Amino acid sequence: MNTLIQCPQCQAWLLEGVFNQPELSPCPACGVPLQVEVFPALFRRINPGQSGETLLIEGESSCFYHPQKKAVLPCQGCGRFLCALCDCELNGQHFCPACLEAGKTKGKIKNLENQRTLYDSAALALVVVPLIPPLTFIGIYTTVITAPMAVFVAIRYWNAPRSLVHRTKIRFVAAIILALLQIAGWGLLFINLAGHHRS
């Protein structure tokens, strides 16, 4: 990607007069008001990747993955020596590719996580969705199954990582309370029906 900037509307190159202005400025080509905030990273040269230095002296520390390459630092995850090629830098920390992969798949490195399942929302939906008006007539009968499911999901995933940005367990609590109320309602109904049946 080059350093030139295009107007998102007309794709014309923006050369001057619109950058880092306090107010909106019209695009010189199409006239659409826009604000373009440019930061120095646009002109930063991207360093090419390093291939690792070949080991020259006998007995010198070598890379765990490339024994013929010189080790430059240890992995902060597993402690193995790494050459410049195997060194993966993340927020000032250095990892080997294996630790980076493990950190992503097992969620050990938080900054690599790019997806989370919201079990609290799922549990709440199990008790609320069947009661939403268009579904109520059918949904009310499904609560005999969905309410215990909601309790199970809430308890099973109580300690599972929740959203990165919502920190409370209020959805789990609400799901459990509503599910227990629904289960209690069904329990009372069955008891009454059993009583009528006996009499």
Added chain:
Amino acid sequence: MPEQEYQRLTRTRSRSAFAVAFVSRTSLWLGKDHLLCVDSSGYTETYKRFYFRDIQVITLVTTKRRTVWNGVLVVPIVICLAGLANSLFSLPREAGAVIVTWAIFSAVFIAPLLLNNLMGPTCTGYLRTAVQIEELPSLNRLRRARKVLERIRPFIIAVQGGFPPEEISARMRAAATSPDGTAMGSSVTLSPPPAADTPAAPPVIS
């Protein structure tokens, strides 16, 4: 109480202007050293992180979405108001229920029209890094987008340094004349980041 890792910058907005439910919704959050764009489907969340050191350009472009919505909403409002006027002034007077029905229908369309105009002009926000140009759907109102920009600018400047507009124009001209479209080889130098111990400078995030 534990410190909040992320601060909300925008409320959740649907990715599509005409989508109301059952679609991905997106919001923008401010982290220690990055912006977090959260796409939520309701049961899963997908995260995109834009580190302050990597943000190259943020562009806000005004759009005609507000005008379009006004046009879409005005038609049913006119019909409902005509119906309301007809039921109010027709002789003999129609039943109160008909008048109330027309009034409710009118209110249903007038409320979003008012909201659409109170929220101000619409825009589309784009964020550019070295490898991508990402649209930020949650920056869909100019007023909010500019507030967000004001809030994150000090963090980016703290990491990358300042940049006077004349310097950018000079570099752009140099890039336009260079064969590869880059200004890497130009003689214009970047301003250094502000010193961390300057009282007026924003905090430097390590």
